[in-house]
Amino acid sequence: MYQDNPSLEAKEAYVPGLTKEYVSRTYGIPLDEVAKLGSAENPFGPSPKAQEVVMSAGKIDNYPDWTAAPLREKIASKYGYKPEQVICGAGETEIFPWIIRAYSSKGDKVLMFVPAFPIYHMVAESEGRVPVFIGMGEDLDFKWDDYLAAIKPDVRIVFLTNPHSPTGRLIPNDRIRQVCKAAKDQLVVLDEAYIHYSNTNGGMDLLKEFRNLIVMRTFSKVYGLAGLRIGFGISTPEIIAPLMHLKPTWNMGQLQTAGAIAALDDDEHVKKTIAEIAEMRAYVIQKIAALKGRYSVVGQPSSNFLLLRIDDPVLDSTTLFNELLKRGVIVKDGSVSFIGLGKRYMRIDVSLKKHMDRLVNALTEIRGGR
């Protein structure tokens, strides 16, 4: 049955975070109190400007502009590029397979750190490409020498995530420059899904220096539009043009385009979200530090999530995941959501204070063996 594409056989589909409704129903916790800390969404909700536009949208009886022209123009003018340098998709996740198909052939290698956002290797594998995994160092820091040394001719695409997921570590622009220089014949895909939370401009300006770079961004995170499905890539017109042939013609609906355009102008919502998340990140890191010997936070996250290390030797990530669920806290079990992470890590979103307090109370209460 799978003879035409053996890479699809017995593959696990993506494992998403659980829903609030499921946890509320299963454990009898009021919906509003469930702390959903597994999908890195915006706890302050959607950009109000986007919501207003989407709710009052007309024109849904007409086909949209198939290229998402109004959104490409908006993104281009916001970041100082031309519309033909922008490609839009139903989230970054829709664009990754086009990049893989346009810039590598079956059997070619695709380079990435591990653990990383699982979609990179899943898409590469389902398209018959071969992921090359570069492991992390002791404190899950990047092993740059290994990564750079792995950029060989049979590698066609190299992935970077900034800040990285699941660690939240920020990659300085000079390091990205080094990768772009080493990848002379490869395409560098720089995924900046969480860049707003880093308090930097990210690598968008590097597009002026390098022609082998595509910068990916999403409306799912700081703009609070994960359910609307919009992401984009910016690069040279030459790199974007082939992707337009792979893009399903009508993938960008009127509502997606209109919502994203409004969200890009919603500086107030973005600023508020970034400031409050930064404050809560410091708050929860300090609370977890007080549980020294049982848990610790990996590195200094620049993201709206952190990676919790379980130091208690009798507790593992799956036990902790289930115990947290019973207490109305949804997180990502590192051993299920990320290959190569093992049984001692959880990725946990930074969110509202009441959710951070619920998390810390639960972590304090849960002891190994129980």
Ligand SMILES: Cc1ncc(COP(=O)(O)O)c(C=O)c1O
């Ligand atoms: C690193 C990273 N990139 C991209 C995405 C998905 O973005 P989108 O919702 O635009 O498909 C995620 C989602 O969790 C992510 O963690």
